[in-house]
Amino acid sequence: MTDLVVIGASWGGLDALRAILATMPAGLDAAVVVAQHRSPESHRTAFRDLLGASTRMQVREAADKDALRTGTVYVAPPDYHLLVDPDSVSLSTDEAVHFARPSIDVLFESAAESHRERCAGVVLTGANADGAHGLQRIAELGGGAIVQDPEEAVRDEMPRAALKAVPEARVLPVAAIASLLVELCGLAKVSA
Amino acid sequence: MAVQVEHQPSSPEGRLETEQLELELLLEGVYRQYGFDFREYAPASLKRRVWRRVDAEKAGTITGLLERLLHDPDVMERLLLDLSINVTSMFRDPTFYAALRTQVVPVLRTYPFTRIWVAGCSTGEEVYSLAIVLHEEGVDDRTRIYATDINEAVLERARAGVFPLDKMKEYTENYIRAGGRRSFSEYYLAKYERVLFDRSLTENVVWAPHNLVQDRGFNTFNLIMCRNVMIYFDRTLQTRVHELFYDSLERLGFLALGHKESIRFTGLEDRYEEVDAQEKLYRKVG
Numbered sequence: 001m002t003d004l005v006v007i008g009a010s011w012g013g014l015d016a017l018r019a020i021l022a023t024m025p026a027g028l029d030a031a032v033v034v035a036q037h038r039s040p041e042s043h044r045t046a047f048r049d050l051l052g053a054s055t056r057m058q059v060r061e062a063a064d065k066d067a068l069r070t071g072t073v074y075v076a077p078p079d080y081h082l083l084v085d086p087d088s089v090s091l092s093t094d095e096a097v098h099f100a101r102p103s104i105d106v107l108f109e110s111a112a113e114s115h116r117e118r119c120a121g122v123v124l125t126g127a128n129a130d131g132a133h134g135l136q137r138i139a140e141l142g143g144g145a146i147v148q149d150p151e152e153a154v155r156d157e158m159p160r161a162a163l164k165a166v167p168e169a170r171v172l173p174v175a176a177i178a179s180l181l182v183e184l185c186g187l188a189k190v191s192a
Numbered sequence: 193m194a195v196q197v198e199h200q201p202s203s204p205e206g207r208l209e210t211e212q213l214e215l216e217l218l219l220e221g222v223y224r225q226y227g228f229d230f231r232e233y234a235p236a237s238l239k240r241r242v243w244r245r246v247d248a249e250k251a252g253t254i255t256g257l258l259e260r261l262l263h264d265p266d267v268m269e270r271l272l273l274d275l276s277i278n279v280t281s282m283f284r285d286p287t288f289y290a291a292l293r294t295q296v297v298p299v300l301r302t303y304p305f306t307r308i309w310v311a312g313c314s315t316g317e318e319v320y321s322l323a324i325v326l327h328e329e330g331v332d333d334r335t336r337i338y339a340t341d342i343n344e345a346v347l348e349r350a351r352a353g354v355f356p357l358d359k360m361k362e363y364t365e366n367y368i369r370a371g372g373r374r375s376f377s378e379y380y381l382a383k384y385e386r387v388l389f390d391r392s393l394t395e396n397v398v399w400a401p402h403n404l405v406q407d408r409g410f411n412t413f414n415l416i417m418c419r420n421v422m423i424y425f426d427r428t429l430q431t432r433v434h435e436l437f438y439d440s441l442e443r444l445g446f447l448a449l450g451h452k453e454s455i456r457f458t459g460l461e462d463r464y465e466e467v468d469a470q471e472k473l474y475r476k477v478g
Contacts, residue, residue: 090423116205
């Protein structure tokens with residue numbers, strides 16, 4: 001069963017993320033970790049508040065060594081990489097990867113290697129190729145690969161790059177992604 | 193008898209497990225040959241940094257890197273740079289430096305003399321930022337800053353005070369947002385593509401090697417700054433370093449961490465009061 005979902009988004013990502021999280025049940029039996037490209041100066045809490053207002057899940061901006069809890073969404077803080085270790089998340093201020101910090105590849109690769117077949121990766125709208133390599137790593141270690149339908153994405157470069165790297169990925173409109181994630185992760189027995 | 197393994201070494205899972213073993217052997221080799229202990233670093237970021245050195249040395253595998261560094265200290269020197277340089281900028285998080293100016297300096301001003309420890313100072317950006325704040329507040333002549341890092345080569349760079357010219361635009365913007373009172377360019381001389389910071393800023397700075405993982409405390413301080421250094425440590429190591437900081441702080445001394453770090457789960461959270469929750473500024477009370 002999948003107990004970690006990682007989501008990467010860039011240009012146009014906020015609306016896509018809100019659409020997915022809006023239909024997600026509070027009791028999703030997995031932790032969700034999000035890397036959204038945004039400016040280092042972006043308002044510290046506005047992004048988290050916007051996401052939090054649109055979902056029943058708990059949303060928090062990730063802090064260093066936060067334990068991974070099911071039913072919780074962890075958002076990468078601006079100007080840090082966010083990585084997944086076996087039981088927690090870690091931050092890094094190492095150089096930007098492909099001009100991005102947080103980098104989706106950095107998040108996805110660490111999630112793939114720490115959680116292997118228990119991890120699912122979702123690549124959403126964006127105008128670059130970040131996430132393609134990371135999604136490939138998730139797929140080759142037995143995890144689930146999901147890509148937003150490029151036809152409906154605000155910018156299709158990122159989903160197309162991900163599909164080129166992982167041709168077997170499930171292609172879905174955002175409206176259908178939440179229910180697939182529920183299918184993959186299941187619901188916690190005791191819901192809050 | 194046929195050799196049996198859980199995963200075929202050629203499969204992605206098998207390669208990952210072999211790589212994990214190689215990483216452990218590398219850290220063991222580094223520790224036993226050179227005495228640096230990276231075994232309690234957070235695994236994911238550590239692995240990325242090690243692979244950067246494997247690729248730069250064209251060593252092919254982590255074992256290939258181990259083979260080279262055991263026989264060639266220059267390779268170890270370069271790996272040490274990769275593992276110990278923490279990328280930062282002057283006045284990173286301008287609001288933190290503004291808080292330092294308005295909430296910490298007024299307290300320091302009431303003491304006849306203060307000691308500050310910048311732990312894990314890397315290439316010195318934070319030390320120069322701090323020195324500028326203290327200078328503008330007129331407390332620099334009764335303050336001593338102890339700037340320490342695990343890596344002596346990095347300390348040399350920090351001490352030299354030479355930084356790339358193309359960073360000055362970003363640093364100037366940060367400085368202004370941090371409440372800087374002058375023109376940032378007063379603090380450096382530009383020459384070709386680099387700038388040299390005013391030597392008088394660091395007259396009261398002691399640059400010294402110190403390994404947070406293995407060395408003990410060496411003084412007591414009124415302020416300890418350690419921002420975005422411990423994010424590379426696992427939680428066990430973080431807790432140990434927090435104990436070192438606690439023991440090294442004067443009563444009512446300040447502790448400054450990075451924006452996304454905290455003293456939760458260190459067992460010491462009750463010993464501090466929160467001075468500024470957003471800026472991760474704490475004060476030792478217990």
